[in-house]
Amino acid sequence: MSSKTEPWYIHLILYVVIAFLIFILVKVAYIDPSEIMEQEKYFKKESRLRMANLREAERLWQVKYGKFTDNLDSLIIFLKNDQSVKKAMTGIDSITKRPTNPFDNLLDGTFNPDSLVFSPKSRQRYIVQVDTTEDADTVIDRRGKILRVDKVVRIGQRYFIGCPDGYGSIGDVRNDALKNTASWE
DSSP, X not given: OOOOOOOHHHHHHHXXXXXXXXXXXXXXXXXXXXXXXXXXXXXXHHHHHHHHHHHHHHHHHHHHHSSOOOOHHHHHHHHHHOHHHHHHHHXXXXXXXXXXXXXXXXXXXXXXXXXXXXXXXXXXXXEEEEEEEEEEEEEEOTTSOEEEEEEEEEEEEEEEEEOTTSSOEEEOSSOGGGTTXXXXX
């Protein structure tokens, strides 16, 4: 009886296939999820920095105009061109000698107003809303007869900034207590 052994090249091919499958397993189970987690962490932090900068832009707009805005394009133009914004960004506090720049640099180390419009992950526009409050005041004479109803409509006393990717929000259009509050703070 002769026993036949399998040729050496079949064993080599099987070892290569096993090594390739082990590599695929490590890539799918360890490397890819860690890359996805790092990307998600980056998108979350970048989006929150952009929303915080939008909050500061809304505050500066409110100081200048007395109300908030829901127009992102006007807000970006305001950040680029208004002298009060430039003064706030380049100013130095006279007491503490610290810069008065209210804006944070993004993760790339710069502040670019054009980048505040879109979310870094989906490239969709941030959701910006303002409230509309209607107050009615009835004027009654001494005999109880209604003379007139005065209606006052106020727009832009509260604002809401939301991330289209679900990384948080700032403010609330219905509640004054949440006016400048971020959901992650």
